[in-house]
Amino acid sequence: MPQLRFLKFYAPWDEKQLNVYIPIPLKPFSARLKYLEWNSYPLNSLSSMFCVEQLVEFRMPNSQISKLWDGTQELPNLIVLYLYGCNKLVKLPDFSKATKLKTIDLWNYEKLYQLHPSILSIQTLEELYLTGCTKLECAKGNLKSLKTFYAYNCSSLKEFSIELIELPNNIKAQSRLRALDVSGCSGLQSIPELPPKNVTQIQC
Incomplete structure (x- = not known):
């Protein structure tokens, strides 16, 4: 499917499993993919299955993924990152190349203990949701465009500083x-x- 732009596997937000058969190995999807939503994604990594360079929205709530990718990826088009309930994902990679990112949703990301410094330096970021990140200890950065910030039930948060202008x-x-x-x-x-x-x- 070389022309594929939109891919969505939907499940209700409170369901942890999605009964979709996935052949192994899974062939790579289109390099032109702009919208990816895979609720309850069952594998532990993306590997080379997805080309993320053209993605505008990346949504993988309640997935089993333990790592997004290695190193720094070119993400010039990414606007929305939605990782609600990804409890096997311990840390996030470098997002310094995501120069258009506006929304990051990490609700109930229970194993997250540290935000990559690049996330709290994204000058286009307008919405940051950290509610339920019970192990997160520090959130310090310079977010000039931030309009909405939620951090309810972040019981381990010891250091918090967002520069307000x-x-x-x-x-x-x-x-x-x-x-x-x-x-x-x-x-x-x-x-x-x-x-x-x-x-x-x-x-x-």
Whole structure:
């Protein structure tokens, strides 16, 4: 299938197994593949089966994969990385060549203890989801474009620092906002208009 662009094997998010027969060895897919979603992928590696250079979205939730790839891959088109519940994947590779990456979703990635430094230096990253990464100990970086960050139930997180340079312009519409603490945010350049009469405490 040399013209294949879109490949998706779907299973409900809470199912850990997908009954898809996979011939061994598995022949490589199209080098033009742009969207890959394989729920509950049963093998422990991608090997040479997939060419990732053209990928725009890479989704492998609840998979058995233990390693994505070796070294640094050219990922000039990658925008979305979704690895929800990949509990056999201990660490992530270098993503410094992913210059368009906007979303990284690592929910319930229970064995992740360290983020590769390149991930926390991606200047295009807008969304980072680390909820349920119970072994993650450190998240320190400089993410200028970050808009959404979730880190609930990260019980081992000891060091956390994301350089904050601006607050969202729509903060005025947050009618339930009562307190704002941006102390230590040395890169913060300005504070937009806040909800009138609601905010009773501001700490800079």
